[in-house]
Amino acid sequence: MDILKISAKSSPNSVAGAIAGLVKENGRAEMQAIGAGAINQAVKAVAIARGFVAPTGVELVCSPAFTEVKIDNEEKTGIKFVVEPKA
Numbered sequence: 120m121d122i123l124k125i126s127a128k129s130s131p132n133s134v135a136g137a138i139a140g141l142v143k144e145n146g147r148a149e150m151q152a153i154g155a156g157a158i159n160q161a162v163k164a165v166a167i168a169r170g171f172v173a174p175t176g177v178e179l180v181c182s183p184a185f186t187e188v189k190i191d192n193e194e195k196t197g198i199k200f201v202v203e204p205k206a
Contacts, residue, residue, distance in 0.1 A: 122149045122199075125164070127156025134164035138202055139171045142179065147203040153188060158198055165202055178205040 123137055134150070141148035152161040165181045172179060179202055186199040 122151050125150050125152040125157045125161045127154060127160060129157070129160045129164070131160050131163035131167055134160065135167035135171055138164060138168040138179075142168075142172065142177070142202060142204065147201060150200040150202070151186060151188065151197050152200070153190075153195055153197040161198070161200055165200065168202065179203070180205045 121141065123134060123141075125134060138148045138150070150161050150164070152158045165179070169179045182201045182203075184199050184201070186197050188195050188197045
């Protein structure tokens with residue numbers, strides 16, 4: 120499964136569309152963000168995606184968790200967001 124990598128410059132609307140598409144296609148979407156700006160964009164994208172799918176009767180939930188990411192041979196702590204339909 121694809122993991123959406125979010126940056127501080129990511130467009131929340133574009134990410135929300137990707138989330139909605141992945142949830143429809145795979146039943147879930149995963150995002151990864153490092154830093155306050157990226158996390159902010161990811162949270163906004165989840166909120167927008169919830170609005171995209173709500174008219175179809177789907178309610179999305181988001182579970183955040185810490186994750187370790189290797190960037191330029193350096194370990195960084197990021198936040199992983201798992202978005203899936205409410206059971």
